[in-house]
Amino acid sequence: MDLYAENILDHYRHPRHKSVLKNPTVTHKEENVSCGDTVELSLSMKDAKILEIGWSGEGCAISQAAMSMLSEELIGKTTDEALSIATDHIHELLGVPVGPRRTKCALLCLHTLKNTLRAAKNEPVQSWTETVGEQ
Amino acid sequence: MHYDVEAVRRQFPILSGGICYLDSAATSQKPNIVLRAMDTFYTSQNANINRGVHALAEAATVAFEDARKTVQRFLGAKHAHEIIFTRNATEAINLVAKTFGRSLAQKDRIALTLLEHHSNIVPWLQLKEEKNITIDWIGLETDGSLNESSIADVLSKKPKLLAITGVSNVLGTKIPLKEIIKKAHANGTLVLVDAAQMAAHEKIDVQDLDCDFLAFSGHKVYGPTGIGVLYGKEKLLNDLPTFLGGGDMIQTVTTDGFTAAELPRKFEAGTPAIAEAVGLKSAIEWIDSLGIAAIAEHEEHLLAHALEKLQTIKEVKVLGPKDAKKIASCISFTVDGIHPHDLTQILSEKGVYLRAGHHCTQPLHNHLGVVATSRISVAAYNTIEEIDRFATEISHAISAWKK
Numbered sequence: 001m002d003l004y005a006e007n008i009l010d011h012y013r014h015p016r017h018k019s020v021l022k023n024p025t026v027t028h029k030e031e032n033v034s035c036g037d038t039v040e041l042s043l044s045m046k047d048a049k050i051l052e053i054g055w056s057g058e059g060c061a062i063s064q065a066a067m068s069m070l071s072e073e074l075i076g077k078t079t080d081e082a083l084s085i086a087t088d089h090i091h092e093l094l095g096v097p098v099g100p101r102r103t104k105c106a107l108l109c110l111h112t113l114k115n116t117l118r119a120a121k122n123e124p125v126q127s128w129t130e131t132v133g134e135q
Numbered sequence: 136m137h138y139d140v141e142a143v144r145r146q147f148p149i150l151s152g153g154i155c156y157l158d159s160a161a162t163s164q165k166p167n168i169v170l171r172a173m174d175t176f177y178t179s180q181n182a183n184i185n186r187g188v189h190a191l192a193e194a195a196t197v198a199f200e201d202a203r204k205t206v207q208r209f210l211g212a213k214h215a216h217e218i219i220f221t222r223n224a225t226e227a228i229n230l231v232a233k234t235f236g237r238s239l240a241q242k243d244r245i246a247l248t249l250l251e252h253h254s255n256i257v258p259w260l261q262l263k264e265e266k267n268i269t270i271d272w273i274g275l276e277t278d279g280s281l282n283e284s285s286i287a288d289v290l291s292k293k294p295k296l297l298a299i300t301g302v303s304n305v306l307g308t309k310i311p312l313k314e315i316i317k318k319a320h321a322n323g324t325l326v327l328v329d330a331a332q333m334a335a336h337e338k339i340d341v342q343d344l345d346c347d348f349l350a351f352s353g354h355k356v357y358g359p360t361g362i363g364v365l366y367g368k369e370k371l372l373n374d375l376p377t378f379l380g381g382g383d384m385i386q387t388v389t390t391d392g393f394t395a396a397e398l399p400r401k402f403e404a405g406t407p408a409i410a411e412a413v414g415l416k417s418a419i420e421w422i423d424s425l426g427i428a429a430i431a432e433h434e435e436h437l438l439a440h441a442l443e444k445l446q447t448i449k450e451v452k453v454l455g456p457k458d459a460k461k462i463a464s465c466i467s468f469t470v471d472g473i474h475p476h477d478l479t480q481i482l483s484e485k486g487v488y489l490r491a492g493h494h495c496t497q498p499l500h501n502h503l504g505v506v507a508t509s510r511i512s513v514a515a516y517n518t519i520e521e522i523d524r525f526a527t528e529i530s531h532a533i534s535a536w537k538k
Binding site (some may be wrong): 036059062 | 506
């Protein structure tokens, strides 16, 4: 994987939507326990639609850049649309092949998004196995 | 005597491709002679041990028991039957936690240090869960050495056992074991030494140390995976209840019960890793042929050079002692602005292999206030040129990342 890929470094250095929302509908945090990377996602929602997004996080370039890239696509999406985002899409966003050792870095954003939406619906969170297994 | 590192390197087939392997604290590479020893065992001696009287069974049994005697000499143990073969250091520590631990009760205490690897933490935490015992932690100085007053404080609570590493697998800190063991014994505390990180870098003499138990892994001392060792004082091992049940560990079995075999078989249920024991024997003989003191001296040069190089890079922060005489095996560090996983991946693409993460020491990383670090670790086959190459690649990564 080319970690120097310009889009990855750009998002890592200048993360989009990395801010605190004033009155989020829901906030949820996930961690990649094997490396300690974290992402906390806040969404403002109305009628099951994402109006605003803010997030914070710490970790490697892959996990943080992927969250930044994903954040650019979420506003205006319905819960169902956001829940249907597949792992392949995150790989497309990153644009470089991600090896098995870094898969969870890449998918931390998606895992957090899905569980934030589940939290908003008062549903139990899904496991990493489910997130990684969804094609 | 001149230490000919190129001659050492040539004995490691995996290194011939020009990789810069700086992850020997995770597992060391294996010299040809170890691979050949295991091959020879399988091609000419393979049979199950301790059963059957045919020639091969006897040859295999002799080879396995020879390996035990070699380990006995390596550790300076009084008896060969004080050497128990396990899968690895983790299993050796678990053996003690699960057998010695059986007699513990709620009021009892176990002492650990913040430097411990998860393998010397979790078995005791499991015991805490099971028996509601108390775990006391020996704290650290800012440079990663053990805090003296914390040692005194923890030992004054008279723990039943202190489980302590010989060398930190993160900071490389060398622990003054003999002194601490003496203090522990004065308080009636037994001592288990986790020598997984130490065994390849320092001469061990269990009788001189007077430790009660000691554990190490074959794969970190140039031997194969799947074989580890528990040393225990004869009387203590005799007094412990049995661990895993099965073939080999019994004297007699009836429909009502069993009697345990004598040491060492009491703790070696099932067919052991025979070829791996043979490989470990060969690895220890290989270390002896170079001399562990000569290896340690060579590694100290490498670590001193690495400390010097790393400290010239302003973005690098070295964790732990900055004096190569105080450390063995490894150095951990962080680089401003580059996550350890990113750094390791960038360097990996340049053929420089190090470790990133929490190195199975989350309590230590919490104490240091960092989630993850990068670590280089050295072995007999590493060169000054490799340390230079590593430092150059770190500098390249920093400038490329920051442009």
